[in-house]
Amino acid sequence: MVVSDNTIGTNVGRDMLASGGNAVDAAVATAFALAVAYPTAGNIGGGGFAVVRVSGKAYALDFRETAPIAAARDMYVDSNGKLTDDARKGIKASGVPGSVAGLYALYEKLGSKKKSWAELLAPAIALAEAGFIVDEAFNRGITERIDRLRAYPASTALFLVKGEAPAVGSRWKNLDLARVLRRIAEKGNDGFYKGETARALVAQMKRDHGLITQADLDAYRAKWREPLEFSYRGVKLTSMPPPSSGGVTLAMICHILEGFDLAPMGYQSPQELHTVFEAMRRSFAARNAKLGDPDFVKMPLDELLGNAWANDQRATIHPDRATPSTQLESSGTPSGSGPHTTHFSVVDAESNAVALTTTLNWWYGSGVTVKGAGFVLNNEMDDFAAVPGTANGFGLVQGEANAIAPGKRMLSSMSPTLVTGPDGKLLLVAGAAGGPTIITSVFEELSSVIDFKLDGAAAVSVPRFHMQHLPDVVMYEKEGVAESTLKSLEAMGYTFKERDHIADAPLIVREGEQWVGLAEPRRLGGLAATP
Numbered sequence: 001m002v003v004s005d006n007t008i009g010t011n012v013g014r015d016m017l018a019s020g021g022n023a024v025d026a027a028v029a030t031a032f033a034l035a036v037a038y039p040t041a042g043n044i045g046g047g048g049f050a051v052v053r054v055s056g057k058a059y060a061l062d063f064r065e066t067a068p069i070a071a072a073r074d075m076y077v078d079s080n081g082k083l084t085d086d087a088r089k090g091i092k093a094s095g096v097p098g099s100v101a102g103l104y105a106l107y108e109k110l111g112s113k114k115k116s117w118a119e120l121l122a123p124a125i126a127l128a129e130a131g132f133i134v135d136e137a138f139n140r141g142i143t144e145r146i147d148r149l150r151a152y153p154a155s156t157a158l159f160l161v162k163g164e165a166p167a168v169g170s171r172w173k174n175l176d177l178a179r180v181l182r183r184i185a186e187k188g189n190d191g192f193y194k195g196e197t198a199r200a201l202v203a204q205m206k207r208d209h210g211l212i213t214q215a216d217l218d219a220y221r222a223k224w225r226e227p228l229e230f231s232y233r234g235v236k237l238t239s240m241p242p243p244s245s246g247g248v249t250l251a252m253i254c255h256i257l258e259g260f261d262l263a264p265m266g267y268q269s270p271q272e273l274h275t276v277f278e279a280m281r282r283s284f285a286a287r288n289a290k291l292g293d294p295d296f297v298k299m300p301l302d303e304l305l306g307n308a309w310a311n312d313q314r315a316t317i318h319p320d321r322a323t324p325s326t327q328l329e330s331s332g333t334p335s336g337s338g339p340h341t342t343h344f345s346v347v348d349a350e351s352n353a354v355a356l357t358t359t360l361n362w363w364y365g366s367g368v369t370v371k372g373a374g375f376v377l378n379n380e381m382d383d384f385a386a387v388p389g390t391a392n393g394f395g396l397v398q399g400e401a402n403a404i405a406p407g408k409r410m411l412s413s414m415s416p417t418l419v420t421g422p423d424g425k426l427l428l429v430a431g432a433a434g435g436p437t438i439i440t441s442v443f444e445e446l447s448s449v450i451d452f453k454l455d456g457a458a459a460v461s462v463p464r465f466h467m468q469h470l471p472d473v474v475m476y477e478k479e480g481v482a483e484s485t486l487k488s489l490e491a492m493g494y495t496f497k498e499r500d501h502i503a504d505a506p507l508i509v510r511e512g513e514q515w516v517g518l519a520e521p522r523r524l525g526g527l528a529a530t531p
């Protein structure tokens with residue numbers, strides 16, 4: 001089973017399974033196909049995380065971008081102490097890309113080897129060379145970000161036709177990217193981090209006064225991390241440890257909520273939602289203040305993941321009143337929001353599985369296309385606390401632990417997660433796009449299945465809610481939420497903010513002996529498919 005946000009990406013993964021590849025082969029092929037066919041978020045100019053299970057053993061791969069060597073703590077602060085726009089758009093927003101190193105590491109360590117590296121790239125190369133027919137999802141992805149793409153000549157040349165998004169039904173190719181992918185197919189990491197591709201990237205940096213140098217590309221390494229494992233009501237979760245906050249935050253939410261019996265409260269009843277929001281609020285307060293890159297900061301993980309912490313948090317939850325976020329640690333002035341990322345999941349016939357989330361941060365990242373190389377650079381630097389205590393583009397108010405330093409990885413919310421039952425059998429493969437709403441939407445899907453026994457189709461469709469400590473508001477999807485539920489919660493002290501679409505969270509779930517794949521119903525163009 002393969003599920004992704006893009007029809008072509010899913011089909012490439014499915015074909016790889018059908019022709020004898022394992023879940024890892026399919027994931028690598030899908031990721032490269034997404035870099036061609038879903039360039040809003042699919043990428044080779046960004047980074048991500050993967051949680052993998054092969055032959056029953058779990059692995060976690062970190063291919064997050066790093067701050068360039070020339071980065072400095074206050075690089076996005078102007079002379080008045082205010083945050084500049086540079087962390088969010090343009091070439092200075094880019095961290096050193098990790099995707100190619102990550103996909104190569106996946107292939108090298110866990111690929112079946114029935115498929116060569118070049119075979120995994122072949123579908124993406126063919127797509128980039130021959131092109132594909134533009135569908136509504138592709139057209140819309142560009143239309144919604146057209147101002148950003150118009151601002152950069154190489155992006156305009158690549159993505160726009162006479163200044164507009166390519167028309168639905170027209171053919172779109174990316175020959176520059178095809179050449180880059182051919183070099184990667186031939187030379188592995190060196191096809192990206194050295195030679196002609198690296199020269200194009202560094203030349204772009206020089207032209208536009210960006211920070212990434214050849215030394216940054218030489219220094220980049222994907223890292224295998226110890227997967228974060230914890231339990232929730234008898235199932236085992238395997239998720240991503242720092243520098244993603246995903247696993248730790250998910251664990252904190254689960255640990256707090258294990259002390260409450262949610263099911264008898266009633267699905268999405270005011271009492272149940274209140275309990276969940278308070279667990280999210282407390283877990284995000286700790287996340288925002290304490291988490292960062294483990295290679296740079298010491299984090300109190302034993303404390304945050306321990307029983308005493310969860311007990312203490314639970315004791316402060318009032319049964320029928322919201323706790324104002326200002327009463328919990330961490331402070332600042334939140335604002336803003338902005339999407340996009342992509343998550344996909346694969347399970348093969350041996351129950352090997354890959355949950356992989358990859359991103360440029362926002363749609364088309366920095367907006368800058370590397371001239372002659374056909375790929376967009378990320379704007380991941382905004383995931384740092386550029387001014388600790390001031391909100392980033394997702395409104396996250398984060399602390400010193402996530403301040404900028406050369407070579408450091410910015411804290412992420414990406415939460416690729418595998419769930420296994422008490423018998424050790426795989427139950428669920430999850431993950432999402434949507435900045436901090438990744439963590440909460442993954443929890444909600446998990447809780448829908450585990451606490452409330454919803455089937456997969458219901459679990460991805462039910463209204464989503466999100467609380468991240470600051471701003472002290474609950475985001476929610478209006479469709480399907482009873483007015484009376486909101487009224488009761490408002491009376492308890494909650495403020496709500498409507499959003500028409502929270503997170504893209506495709507899911508694979510085992511129902512009996514059957515794998516069921518659910519594409520994100522909120523996103524145009526997603527697909528689940530089996531060989």
Ligand code: DON
Pocket residue numbers: 338339340341359360361362380383411412413414432433434435436438
């Ligand atoms: O790593 C992170 O947490 C963010 N860069 C993810 C960005 C994202 O999901 C954007 N989508 N809405």
